[in-house]
Amino acid sequence: MSSSSEELWPGDWNRASLGLCALQALKDGPSYGYAIITAFERAGLGTFKGGTxxxxxxxxxxxxxxxxxxxxxxxxxxxxxxxxxxxGVLELEQQRNQWLAFTQSTTAFLADDSNRGVSL
Incomplete structure (x- = not known):
């Protein structure tokens, strides 16, 4: 997914968030592919190719x-x-709310030392 030899983030993370980030990039009005990719780079998300x-x-x-x-x-x-x-605006709002809830739960889980070594 990244066009550079070094990815900022694991490719799976980029693939999971790309759609939501693309919708967010269009939130403030029309844009074209190169501008969207540039917005991703400025936000620290990494470098993406148009083919992605x-x-x-x-x-x-x-x-x-x-x-x-x-x-x-x-x-x-x-x-x-x-x-x-x-x-698309409704989809962005729904996905954004889901993503924020997911990342909040994930962050809480990762920060909680009592979760380490838990076996089921």
């Missing part, structure tokens, strides 16, 4: 979570812009 992001955005379009619009480029080729639909 674009299929995900296509699945979101099929699900009705994003709309696509082609815009002419100012000095180059046109760009494909993605924006959240009302269904």
């Amino acid at each position: 992001l674009y299929p995900l955005l296509t699945r979101f379009e099929t699900a009705g979570w994003v709309e696509v619009e082609w815009r002419a480029g100012e000095s180059g080729p046109g760009r494909k812009y993605f924006s959240l639909t009302p269904a």
Whole structure:
């Protein structure tokens, strides 16, 4: 998933959070793939390739979570812009709430020394 030889985070973590982060990147308005990838990098999430992001955005379009619009480029080729639909906004909110609850539980579990060495 990372285009560099060193991943900031384990690939499984990136795969698990990429969809949610892509929806979040579109929260404030339409954007295009390279800008979304740049936002991920600035946020410290790592470096992603378009070949990872674009299929995900296509699945979101099929699900009705994003709309696509082609815009002419100012000095180059046109760009494909993605924006959240009302269904996408609802999906973002649902996934964000689930993720926050999951990470809170995971963090609490990892911080609790009494969980170490527990056998079932």
